[in-house]
Amino acid sequence: MLEIINCQIEAKTWRITLPDIDVQKGELLVITGPSGIGKSTLLHWLLGNIPQHVAIKGQIILSGINITHLAIEQRRVGLLMQDVYLFPHLNVQDNICFALPKNPQLSSKKPPRSSKKQRRAAAMNMLEQINLEHLATRYPQNLSGGERSRVGLIRALANQPQVMLLDEPFAALDPSTREQMGAWAFQQLAEQNIPSVMVSHDVEDIPASAKQICLADYYQASEQK
Amino acid sequence: MAATIRRVAPLARIRQIALSSGWLLVFLISLLPILGIVVGLWPPEHITFADIEAFLGYQGLSASVFMTLFSAIFSTLISLYIAFMVYSQYHLSRRLQSFEKYLAPLLSLPHLAIALGLVFLFSDGSVFFIDSGLPRKGLSTLIIAIVIKEVPFFLLIFSAIGRQLPIKYWLLQGQALGYQDYRCWWFLVFPALLKQSRLALLAATAYTLSAVDVSLLVGPNIPELFAVSVYRWQTSFAAGDQALAFWANALLLILLAVSVLILYGHEKLAHAGCKALATTGSRFQIGKINPVFKAWLPMLGLLTTMMVLVFALWSLGFNWHSDSFAVTQLTTRLWQDEWLFFALPLQNSWLIGVFSGLLGVASALLALELQRQKGKYWPDYYWLLAIILPQLSMVLGWQIMHIWSQGGYHSGWIVLSHLPFTFAYAYLVLKGPFQSVEPRYELLAASFGYSPWQSWWQVRFRLLLPAIFTAFAIAFSVSIAQYIPTLMLGAGRVPTITTEAVAIGSGSQQDLIALYVLLQSILPFMAFFVAALLARRFRGSMGGQDARDY
Numbered sequence: 214m215l216e217i218i219n220c221q222i223e224a225k226t227w228r229i230t231l232p233d234i235d236v237q238k239g240e241l242l243v244i245t246g247p248s249g250i251g252k253s254t255l256l257h258w259l260l261g262n263i264p265q266h267v268a269i270k271g272q273i274i275l276s277g278i279n280i281t282h283l284a285i286e287q288r289r290v291g292l293l294m295q296d297v298y299l300f301p302h303l304n305v306q307d308n309i310c311f312a313l314p315k316n317p318q319l320s321s322k323k324p325p326r327s328s329k330k331q332r333r334a335a336a337m338n339m340l341e342q343i344n345l346e347h348l349a350t351r352y353p354q355n356l357s358g359g360e361r362s363r364v365g366l367i368r369a370l371a372n373q374p375q376v377m378l379l380d381e382p383f384a385a386l387d388p389s390t391r392e393q394m395g396a397w398a399f400q401q402l403a404e405q406n407i408p409s410v411m412v413s414h415d416v417e418d419i420p421a422s423a424k425q426i427c428l429a430d431y432y433q434a435s436e437q438k
Numbered sequence: 439m440a441a442t443i444r445r446v447a448p449l450a451r452i453r454q455i456a457l458s459s460g461w462l463l464v465f466l467i468s469l470l471p472i473l474g475i476v477v478g479l480w481p482p483e484h485i486t487f488a489d490i491e492a493f494l495g496y497q498g499l500s501a502s503v504f505m506t507l508f509s510a511i512f513s514t515l516i517s518l519y520i521a522f523m524v525y526s527q528y529h530l531s532r533r534l535q536s537f538e539k540y541l542a543p544l545l546s547l548p549h550l551a552i553a554l555g556l557v558f559l560f561s562d563g564s565v566f567f568i569d570s571g572l573p574r575k576g577l578s579t580l581i582i583a584i585v586i587k588e589v590p591f592f593l594l595i596f597s598a599i600g601r602q603l604p605i606k607y608w609l610l611q612g613q614a615l616g617y618q619d620y621r622c623w624w625f626l627v628f629p630a631l632l633k634q635s636r637l638a639l640l641a642a643t644a645y646t647l648s649a650v651d652v653s654l655l656v657g658p659n660i661p662e663l664f665a666v667s668v669y670r671w672q673t674s675f676a677a678g679d680q681a682l683a684f685w686a687n688a689l690l691l692i693l694l695a696v697s698v699l700i701l702y703g704h705e706k707l708a709h710a711g712c713k714a715l716a717t718t719g720s721r722f723q724i725g726k727i728n729p730v731f732k733a734w735l736p737m738l739g740l741l742t743t744m745m746v747l748v749f750a751l752w753s754l755g756f757n758w759h760s761d762s763f764a765v766t767q768l769t770t771r772l773w774q775d776e777w778l779f780f781a782l783p784l785q786n787s788w789l790i791g792v793f794s795g796l797l798g799v800a801s802a803l804l805a806l807e808l809q810r811q812k813g814k815y816w817p818d819y820y821w822l823l824a825i826i827l828p829q830l831s832m833v834l835g836w837q838i839m840h841i842w843s844q845g846g847y848h849s850g851w852i853v854l855s856h857l858p859f860t861f862a863y864a865y866l867v868l869k870g871p872f873q874s875v876e877p878r879y880e881l882l883a884a885s886f887g888y889s890p891w892q893s894w895w896q897v898r899f900r901l902l903l904p905a906i907f908t909a910f911a912i913a914f915s916v917s918i919a920q921y922i923p924t925l926m927l928g929a930g931r932v933p934t935i936t937t938e939a940v941a942i943g944s945g946s947q948q949d950l951i952a953l954y955v956l957l958q959s960i961l962p963f964m965a966f967f968v969a970a971l972l973a974r975r976f977r978g979s980m981g982g983q984d985a986r987d988y
Contacts, residue, residue, distance in 0.1 A: 260881075260885060261884075262881060284884070285881070285884035285885055286884045286885075286886075286887050286888055286889055286890075286893075287887075288885075289887065290885055291885060292881070292882060292885045294878065296878075298876065298878050298879055298882055300879060300897065300900075300901075301901070302900050302901055302903075302976065311883075311886065311896070312886045314887060315887070372885070372886045372887065374885075
C-alpha cells in the first residue's frame with residue numbers, strides 16, 4: 214500500500230496542499246489537473262527524482278516503510294512514461310533482463326544468484342504470457358508504438374515494483390490502440406496487485422474503478438509580498 | 439541508526455575524494471597548454487628590447503609572416519565554404535544523409551600524407567607526366583593540401599552542430615515563404631552554423647599558423663613559412679637565435695590574436711551579407727555550381743585512394759618510365775631492407791597512439807561527466823586550448839619544463855605531450871553525443887535499482903560506445919600525426935613514423951618517402967576502420983536523434 218502524508222507543493226506564486234492519500238494494492242489513483250500545475254512533478258517526487266523548480270514536502274510510506282529520503286534505486290518504484298524509453302542498445306528480451314531484480318525468485322528452489330540463462334528464460338516467459346515472444350530479438354527502433362508500450366509495461370513489471378507510476382503513458386498512441394492498451398495495462402497491474410498512480414489530462418484514459426484526485430481543487434495562489 | 443551513519447560517512451568521503459581527484463586530473467590536463475605558453479614565452483634573462491630590432495629587421499620576415507597568415511586564414515575560410523556547400527548538398531538529399539560514414543577514411547589521412555600525395559600525383563615528374571603547374575614546394579601546394587584535409591573536418595563539425603539545430607524546419611519555413619532550397623541554406627542555416635563553428639575555424643587556423651612538418655616539406659622556400667623559421671630559431675644555438683625565437687613566439691601569439699580578429703570580422707561581415715541578401719529578397723545564383731559539391735566527397739575519396747596507390751606502387755619499386763606495366767616488376771625489396779629501420783618507429787607510433795588516445799578519451803569522458811554532475815558545462819574554449827593555441831610556443835614551454843624535471847627521454851613523456859591534443863579532439867567529438875544522451879534512460883535504470891555508477895556503465899557508456907570508438911580513432915590519428923611534440927620532448931630519441939617521414943621527406947629518395955608516408959597513413963586508417971566495425975557491432979545512440987523516436 215502507498216500512503217502520501219502531509220504533502221505540499223510550493224512554487225513562487227502558488228501552493229498546493231494535498232489531503233492524505235492512500236492507494237491500496239491493485240488500486241489505481243489518477244492525478245488530473247490543467248497542464249503546468251505540477252502533476253508530473255508530484256509523480257517524479259514519488260519516484261525520488263527531486264524537482265528543481267518547486268519545493269515538495271511530505272512523507273511517502275510504501276508498505277509501511279518511509280521511503281521519502283531514499284535514493285531512486287532503493288525505492289522499488291516502477292515508472293512508465295509517454296515515451297517508453299526502451300534502451301536502444303538492447304533488444305526487447307535484454308531490455309526486460311535489465312529490469313529483472315538482482316535476485317528474482319525465478320523458481321521455487323531459490324538459487325543464490327540467478328544466472329544469465331535463467332534471467333533470459335524469465336524474460337522470455339514474460340513475453341510469452343502476453344504473446345509477444347516473436348519480438349524478443351528485435352531492437353526498439355523496429356517496434357510499433359503499441360508494441361513499445363506493451364514491452365515497456367512488461368519491463369516495468371519485470372522489476373517487481375512495489376508501486377507503479379504512469380506519466381500519461383498512452384498519450385502517444387492512436388485512439389484505438391490507446392483504449393486497448395489502457396484496458397490491458399490496468400488489468401495487468403490489478404492482477405499483480407500493484408498500487409498505481411497515473412497522471413493524465415485525458416478523461417477517456419481513466420477507468421471507472423479508479424480513484425481520482427484533481428490538483429486544481431487544492432490550488433492556492435500565494436499572497437504577494 | 440548510528441551504525442548506518444558511520445557506514446555512510448566514509449563512503450561519502452571516498453566519493454568526495456574521488457570527485458576532487460577527478461577534477462584535479464582534468465584541470466592538470468587542460469592547464470598544460472596555458473602552462474606551456476607561459477613557460478615558453480617567459481623572457482630569458484638576456485632578452486632585451488634591442489633584440490626586437492634585430493628580429494624585425496630579419497630578411498624576408500614580413501613576406502614570411504604575411505604568407506603564413508594568408509595561408510592560414512585563406513585555407514580555413516575556403517575549407518569552410520566548400521564544406522558548407524558539400525554539407526548542404528548532402529543534407530538536402532535523403533539518400534546521402536548518412537555521409538558521415540564516408541568521412542572517417544578521409545579524415546584519417548594525415549596532413550603530411552595529403553601534401554606529399556599531391557606532390558607525388560601532380561608536381562613535375564609526377565605520375566601523369568603532364569605539367570599541372572603545381573610546384574613541389576609552394577604556397578599553392580600547401581593551401582590545397584590543407585583545404586583537402588580541413589573540408590572533412592568541417593563536415594564532421596557541421597554534422598555534429600546540425601544534429602542539434604532544427605535545420606529541417608528552418609528550410610521548410612523558408613520554402614513555405616517562397617525561397618528556394620539553396621537560398622534558405624545561405625540565409626537561414628549558414629549564419630547559425632558559422633557562429634557555432636567559431637572554435638573549429640580557430641583550431642584550423644591555429645594549426646596552419648604553427649604547422650612545421652607540412653610547411654617544411656611542401657611550403658615555399660624563400661622566404662620559408664614563419665613556423666619553420668620559429669622552429670629553426672628555437673632549436674638553434676647560434677648567438678642571437680634564442681632572442682629571435684623568443685620574439686618570434688611572441689609574434690606567433692599576436693598572429694593568433696590577429697586571426698581571431700579576422701575570423702570575427704569575417705563572421706560579422708558574413709552575417710551582415712546574409713541579412714542584407716535575405717531582407718532585400720536578392721537573387722544570387724550560387725545554386726548552379728552545386729553539382730561540383732555533390733561530387734566533392736567521391737572525388738576526394740578517389741584522390742586519396744590514388745595517393746595511397748601511388749605511395750604503394752613507389753614503395754614496391756614500380757618503374758614509372760617503363761612502357762609496359764607488369765605486376766611482376768613489383769618487388770618488396772625496399773620493404774624488406776627498410777623493415778629493420780621502420781620496425782621500431784612503427785611500434786613507437788602505435789604504442790604512443792594507443793596510450794595517448796585511450797587516456798585522451800578517458801579524460802574527456804571524465805571532464806564531461808564531472809561537469810554533468812555539477813550541472814554546468816565550462817566554455818569549450820577552455821577545454822580546447824591545446825588546439826587553439828600555437829603549438830610551437832606551447833611545446834617549447836613543455837620542453838623547458840621537461841628539461842628542468844630531468845625526466846630523461848622515453849615514450850612516457852611523448853604520451854604525456856600528446857595527451858592535451860588527444861584530449862581536446864576527443865572532447866570535441868564526444869561533447870555533443872554526451873550531452874544528448876537522454877537523461878531519462880538513467881532515471882529508468884535507477885528506478886530498476888541500479889546505482890548511479892552501474893547505470894553510468896550499463897546505460898550512458900554503452901549508448902556512447904559508437905561515439906567513443908570514433909573519438910578514439912580521431913585521437914589516435916591525432917597522436918600518430920604529431921611531429922613537434924614528439925621531436926622536442928623526445929629530443930629525437932623516440933623515433934616515430936611521423937618524425938622519420940619528415941626526416942626522409944626532406945631528402946630526395948622518392949620510393950623511401952612513399953614507404954614512410956604510406957605507413958603513416960595506414961595506422962590511422964586502420965584505427966578508423968576498426969572503429970567503424972566496432973561501432974556497427976555495438977548499437978548505441980550517437981546523437982540522441984534516433985533515440986528520441988522511441
